[in-house]
Amino acid sequence: MKKLTAVVILCLAVAVAVLAYELAIVRRPHRQADVAPPTFDTTYQAVLLDNGLSYYGKLSRLNTPYPLMTDVYYIVRNVDPKTKQVSFKLVKRGNELHAPTETYLNAKHIVMIEPVGANSQVARLIAESQATGH
Numbered sequence: 001m002k003k004l005t006a007v008v009i010l011c012l013a014v015a016v017a018v019l020a021y022e023l024a025i026v027r028r029p030h031r032q033a034d035v036a037p038p039t040f041d042t043t044y045q046a047v048l049l050d051n052g053l054s055y056y057g058k059l060s061r062l063n064t065p066y067p068l069m070t071d072v073y074y075i076v077r078n079v080d081p082k083t084k085q086v087s088f089k090l091v092k093r094g095n096e097l098h099a100p101t102e103t104y105l106n107a108k109h110i111v112m113i114e115p116v117g118a119n120s121q122v123a124r125l126i127a128e129s130q131a132t133g134h
Contacts (some may be wrong), residue, residue: 037062044071044116044126050109055093056122057103059113066104073126090125 045059047069057072072093079086094100116122 038113040113040115042115042118044123046114046116046122047105048111048113049105050111055103055105056090056116056126057093062113065107067107067110069103069105070101072100072103073122073129090122090129092129 040059043058044056047055047057047059049055053074055069055072055074057069059067059069061068073090074093076089076091077086078089093103116126
């Protein structure tokens with residue numbers, strides 16, 4: 001009986017330790033003041049959201065719950081029904097019916113942010129879009 005009691009006490013102690021670790025470290029609330037926002041030396045950034053959408057634009061207010069993205073683009077995937085050929089088109093946000101001029105993102109849903117390289121295909125497509133006024 002003493003051995004069973006000791007095992008139960010040991011299991012409870014381990015469970016309490018795991019719970020304390022979970023609450024203190026793993027699930028510690030993220031506080032914006034703890035971490036400096038990233039800085040980018042590129043004009044455009046790529047933002048991936050937790051719903052799988054990606055946006056490309058000029059990101060600011062990174063240390064807020066709702067970062068601001070301007071000059072926003074996204075990629076539309078098209079499939080030719082006859083040939084099944086897949087193509088991608090870069091679309092400037094703002095051409096939608098409600099004509100948004102800026103986009104606020106919920107920081108809780110941002111999975112990652114990356115710089116858009118100046119010589120990348122996305123940067124070239126943005127430059128082409130701006131040159132043609134689209």
